[in-house]
Amino acid sequence: MRNIKAIMKRELHGYFSTPVAYVFIVIFLFMTGIFTFYVGSFYERNQADLEPFFNFHPWLYLFLLPAIAMRLWSEERKTGTIELLMTLPVTVADAVVGKFLAAWIFSAIALALTFPIWITVNYLGEPDNAVILSAYIGSLLMAGGFLAIGSCVSALTRSQVIAFVIGAAICFLFVLSGFPMVLNLFQAWAPQALIDVIASFSFLTHFSSISKGVIDLRDLVYFVVLILFWLYATVVVIDIKKGG
Amino acid sequence: MSDIKPAIAVASLDKHYGPIHAVRKISFTVNHGEVLGFLGPNGAGKSTTMKMIAGFLSPDGGTVTVNGHDVVEDPVGVKASIGYLPEGAPAYGEMTVQRFLQFIAEIRGFKSQARDVRIAEIIRTINLESVRDQTIETLSKGYRRRVGLAQALLHDPDVLIMDEPTDGLDPNQKHEVRTLIRNMASDKAIIISTHILEEVDAVCTRAIIIAAGEILFDGTPEELRARSDRRDIDDAFRRITTNQTAGYA
Numbered sequence: 001m002r003n004i005k006a007i008m009k010r011e012l013h014g015y016f017s018t019p020v021a022y023v024f025i026v027i028f029l030f031m032t033g034i035f036t037f038y039v040g041s042f043y044e045r046n047q048a049d050l051e052p053f054f055n056f057h058p059w060l061y062l063f064l065l066p067a068i069a070m071r072l073w074s075e076e077r078k079t080g081t082i083e084l085l086m087t088l089p090v091t092v093a094d095a096v097v098g099k100f101l102a103a104w105i106f107s108a109i110a111l112a113l114t115f116p117i118w119i120t121v122n123y124l125g126e127p128d129n130a131v132i133l134s135a136y137i138g139s140l141l142m143a144g145g146f147l148a149i150g151s152c153v154s155a156l157t158r159s160q161v162i163a164f165v166i167g168a169a170i171c172f173l174f175v176l177s178g179f180p181m182v183l184n185l186f187q188a189w190a191p192q193a194l195i196d197v198i199a200s201f202s203f204l205t206h207f208s209s210i211s212k213g214v215i216d217l218r219d220l221v222y223f224v225v226l227i228l229f230w231l232y233a234t235v236v237v238i239d240i241k242k243g244g
Numbered sequence: 245m246s247d248i249k250p251a252i253a254v255a256s257l258d259k260h261y262g263p264i265h266a267v268r269k270i271s272f273t274v275n276h277g278e279v280l281g282f283l284g285p286n287g288a289g290k291s292t293t294m295k296m297i298a299g300f301l302s303p304d305g306g307t308v309t310v311n312g313h314d315v316v317e318d319p320v321g322v323k324a325s326i327g328y329l330p331e332g333a334p335a336y337g338e339m340t341v342q343r344f345l346q347f348i349a350e351i352r353g354f355k356s357q358a359r360d361v362r363i364a365e366i367i368r369t370i371n372l373e374s375v376r377d378q379t380i381e382t383l384s385k386g387y388r389r390r391v392g393l394a395q396a397l398l399h400d401p402d403v404l405i406m407d408e409p410t411d412g413l414d415p416n417q418k419h420e421v422r423t424l425i426r427n428m429a430s431d432k433a434i435i436i437s438t439h440i441l442e443e444v445d446a447v448c449t450r451a452i453i454i455a456a457g458e459i460l461f462d463g464t465p466e467e468l469r470a471r472s473d474r475r476d477i478d479d480a481f482r483r484i485t486t487n488q489t490a491g492y493a
Contacts, residue, residue, distance in 0.1 A: 006350040010336070017338045017379075080334035084395070087298045088351045089324035242302050244261050 003090040007098025008105070015106050024068065028110045031060055036117060048125025053117055054135045054211045058175050058203055061146050065107065066167035069150020070160045072099050073238070077158035086242070096234045100151050100227075107143040111136065131213030138210030141223035142203055146171050148230035155237040171203075178202030251276050251311060251403050251433030252297060258305035259292055259457075266292045268457040269306065274433045274450075276402065279425065281448035281465075282437035285485055289457040290437040291331050294407050297435070298328040310403055324352075327401035331408055333392025337381030341372055341391055344380060345398060352399040362398065370394045371420070385412040393421065397428075404434045410443065422446050441477045444468070455485045 015021040032053065036042045040052025076082035085095055121127050150167040157163050176182050178199045186195050199205070206219040250273035259267040267289040274280050282290045295301040297308050299319045307314060313321035335344055345366065349359040367376055370390050375383055380391055389412060396404060409425070410418045418440075425434060425447045436447070444451050444465050451468050453461035461468060461484050465477070472480035 002353070003351055006347060009350075010339075010347045013343070014336065014338055079337070080330065080332055081336055083295070083300050083330040084334050087300050087323055087326070087328045087330065088348070089320045089353075090351060091320060242300070243304075244259065244301055 003094040004098040004101065007085075007090065007095055008102045011099050011102030012105060015102070020068075020071075021106065024064065024106075025110045025113060028060065028064055029113060031064075032056070032114055032117070035060065048121055048127040050117065050121055050127065050132050050135060051211070053114070054139060057139045057211075058142065058207060061143055062171055062175060063168055065143060065146040066150045066153075066164050066171060068103050068106065069147050069167055070154050070163035072103060072151050073155040073234075074158055074160045074163045078160070086238075092235050092238050096151065096231055096238065100147060100231055100234075103147045103151070104140075104144050107147065108140055111140060111143070128213065134213045134215050135211035137215075138207050138219070141210070141220065141227075142207045145174070145203060145223050145226045145230075148227040148234075149174065152230045152234040152237060155234050155241070174201060175203045178205045249312065250274060252435070253309040254293070254297065254306070255308075256306035257293065257296060257303050257308060259289075259296060259301065260304055261292075266457050267296070267303075270454065270457070270459050271306075272452060272459065272462060274435060276433050277430055278450055279429045279434045279436065279448045281444040281451040282435055282454065283439075283441070283444065283451055283481065284437075284454040288455045290454055291407055293454070294328075294405050294435065294437060295330075298326055298330075298405055299323050300330075325401060325403055327396035327399065327404045329392045329396040329404075329406040329409055331411075333389045335380045335388065335391055335395065338379055340377050340379050341367070341383075341394075342376045344391065345394060348395050348398050354399075366394045366398055369424070370397070386414060386417045389413055389421075390417075393424070402432050404428070404432055406434070406436045408437055408439070410438065410440065441481055444477060453481065453484050460484050 035056035036050075036053040040055060042052050045052065073082070076085060086092070118132060121132075122129070149170050150163070153167040153170065154160075154163040156166075173182065179202070183195055183199060186198060190198075200222075206222050209216060210219050252274040254273070255271045256269045257267055257271070258269050259265075270289075270293065272280075282294070284290050292301065296303045297310065297315065299315050299322050302316065307316070308322075309315070310322045311325045313325065315322045336347075339347070342363070345363045346359065349363055354362055367373055370393055372387070372390060372394060375387055380388060383391065389409070393406075393409065396406065406425075410421050413421060422443065425436065428434070429447070429449070436443070438444070448465060450464055451461065452459055453468075461471070468480050469475045469477055470480075471483060
């Protein structure tokens, strides 16, 4: 626990002592603004809710969060600090969890900074704040899923560019796995049960119900299991790499 | 720590990188009070061996025991009793020296009060006062190396493994680091790797020459010197390493 905390603190400090954090947060806030007001027609809809805001989160996360996750391990490999970190008395799991939590907290900070839009919608009308809270929780869980996938991909390579591209591609599959363009690939040959399983992997399906205020235990479990699975995979990848 | 038990025991240690047989079943022990110089041509397997002792790479075969902890069974136990300076002294560039050492101290289990005292102490010992609030990426090579040393020595480990601790330092800095090592030598087990043969005379009580993954020589600096007709360490090194491995001539 002490080690996880120390690694998490170091990592978070790393984000904020370079321009990475500020660039990310500014771009994230700017993009959510554009998507909500222009693409999502926040005003024109004349409804006091944040649906246009949350609807775009999966798409924003798709290319912003792999950019955060890509540095988690690739950078350590590139600069050689992984040798320092892994010869300190910490377990691989400590390091994986500490780094993931730092990235997750960072994305939570960026998400929390979207609060003006919540104030705006409360000023303009009377939204259901329970639904909004539920959607924030869903968005945060989904961000955790993206980051956990990115963490594993980042552990595979010393190149941040490769980590970004592959990370984004895998996340894209997870976002879209409920859509015909992915399911059609399997329709011809796979049994219906497998297709249902693949469809149930979709980030969108799980996120959209939470963001509508329906907190179903299955959706929560889905994201938690997904995060744990990819973090475990990260540990395995690092252990294998240790074998040289 | 009893003197009978070796601090570091390496037995039949073996490592492949794909088709390359980097370390071939080497065995040796290091006791407390010994400073072992690890010599050998580039690519001989020195760094690989040190990485395996420090628990960064896992061996393909053989065992490493440090203070009774097996590196495969109890890696955290081994890492807790070792101070390790990796080759090139990597450190988190965006952190200041002070913050970096705070992070290391936290991981090494120092509590708040003791931590500050110990960091202040090590900064004084290693002469880092003038750069303590500078970020590591802005430091010169010599200072970076010293930050690496400070990191390795912070918890006052009784086993120290340093991969080329004086590489890239100017003559004065080299002298300082050697003095530092000599002063710690009496109660610690120390392994240093080096390309600088005069360092063997300056600090080591024992030398191992390794080439192509095998130990070619294990003895005192005096015995090494005796291998040369001219009683010259450079000459002895050349004789030993070029005899068996023509590729390195």
